[in-house]
Amino acid sequence: MLRNAIVWLDARAEEESTRIAKNFSPELLYKTTGLPEMSPIWPAPKILWLKKNEPDVFNHTSKFLIVKDYLIWKLTGKFSTEPTESSSTFYLKLKEKDWWDEMLDFIGIKRDKLPIIFPSYEVVGNVSSQVKSQFGLCTNTKVVAGSMDQMAAALGAGNVEPGIITESTGTALGVVATVDTPVYDPKRRVPCAAHCVPDRFVLYPYAETSGIVLKWFRDTFPSLSDRKEDYGQLLQLASRVSPGAEGLLALPHFTGTACPDFNPQARGAFVGISFKHQRTHFVRALVEAVAFMLRENIDLLKGLSIPVRKVRSLGGAAKSDVWLKIKADVLNVPVEVPECSEAASLGAAVLAGVGAKVFSGINQAVKEVVKVKKSFYPEPDNVAIYQKIYQDYLSLYQKL
Structure with a gap:
């Protein structure tokens, strides 16, 4: 290594991002890479930044690698990616799953500066003798190319064909829809990327704040002086309040919005507060607000003709029956919870199993290892209540 890694959230390449955006039309960038917006967080402008600001590092670099691919090189001694x-580099052609030469020319690198592209389930190589002695692994241990976490989680939850949607409500919100071919939003509101499943792609709308709003509320307005409530206790408070939180409505956009409306200036709000509202109502309003935000992104997918038969919930919020039931009522589709709570790890294990020939293919592996633990179905009365409140939620966002 010639320098410390530049993490993905690092936004130092603002000027370089602007340069790229001026030289390539938004439509060309989106249709080629699947990424709706040029941003300094992507590797392409970061490489351009290195070329200008650290030319010695740039000129002496033999390979530009994403963190996961660097770790695989350390394990195997082989350069690879998948x-x-x-898909998040801005120099991969999405449909062809090949490097985009026009972008490489612009940022000043050749193909030999990038690793070989493997399918996610394919073996890159065995662990090296050095790794064997360091970690006590057998040199026959195989290392597969792997996957981005959201796609691995989709695989681990059985989201491998159109109709099943996975959503992860953790600190942020991530939604994944599997599609057979790349789907492009005419308004460029949602990214499209390769799936870790062969011949599949994904749409993955997201929001920057989700379950973290509950942490904010718990820490800012504690009920216990000696210790923090766990989230299970907090969510039980929400169950004591009827749908709609007796007129209290929240917006969960504490750090801006992403999909379907990119607005970094948007902020959170509580509206409709009265003397009857207690701590329980505020918890309920926040939980419902996150469910409404999820519906916004599900509706975005439906507007692009993506079928939504069921939703499988992942992340910390999937431990709460209260929240899952609210989501089913707000979305008006069944919400399921996989038996394995660590879906991304299971998805990675499936890829490893296919690569090591433990399974004949991904479909066989999914049938054998992916099970549904719980299902929650919408109640018509609650669906009707939430339909009106959801429209109020959308209207409130537009007004604020």
Whole structure:
């Protein structure tokens, strides 16, 4: 290594991002890479930044790698990548799953500066003798190319064909829809990327704040002086309040919005507060607000003709029956919870199993290892209540 890694959230390449955006039309960038917006967080402008600001590092670099691919090189001594992670570089052609020469020319690198692209389930190589002695692994241990976490989680939850949607409500919100071919939003509101499943792609709308709003509320307005409530206790408070939180409505956009409306200036709000509202109502309003935000992104997918038969919930919020039931009522589709709570790890294990020939293919592996633990179905009365409140939620966002 010639320098410390530049993490993906690092926004130092603002000027370089602007340069790229001026030289390539938004439509060309989106249709080629699947990424709706040029941003300094992507590797392409970061490489351009290195070329200008650290020319010695740039000129002496033999390979530009994403973190996962660097770790695989350390394990095997081989340079590799795969389409799910490389979809976020801005120099991968999405349909062809190949490097985009026009972008490489602009940022000043050749193909030999990038690793070979493997399918996510393919073996890159065995662990090296050095790794064997360091970690006590057998040199026959195989290392597969792997996947981005959201796509691996989709695989681990059985989201491998159109109709099943996975959503992860954790600190942020991530939604994944599997599609057979790349789907492009005419308004460029949602990214499209390669799936870790062969011949599949994903749409993955997201929001920057989600379950973290509950942490904010718990820490800012504690009920216990000696210790913090766990989230299970907090969510039980929400169950004591009827749908709609007796007129209290929240917006969960504490750090801006992403999909379907990119607005970094948007902020959170509580509206409709009265003397009857207690701590329980505020918790309920926040939980419902996150469910409404999820519906916004599900509706975005439906507007692009993506079928939504069921939703499988992942992340910390999937531990709460209260929240899952609210989501089913707000979305008006069944919400399921996989038996394995660590879906991304299971998805990675499936890829490893296919690569090591433990399974004949991904479909066989999914049938054998992916099970549904719980299902929640919408109640018509609650669906009707939430339909009106959801419209109020959308209207409130537009007004604020």
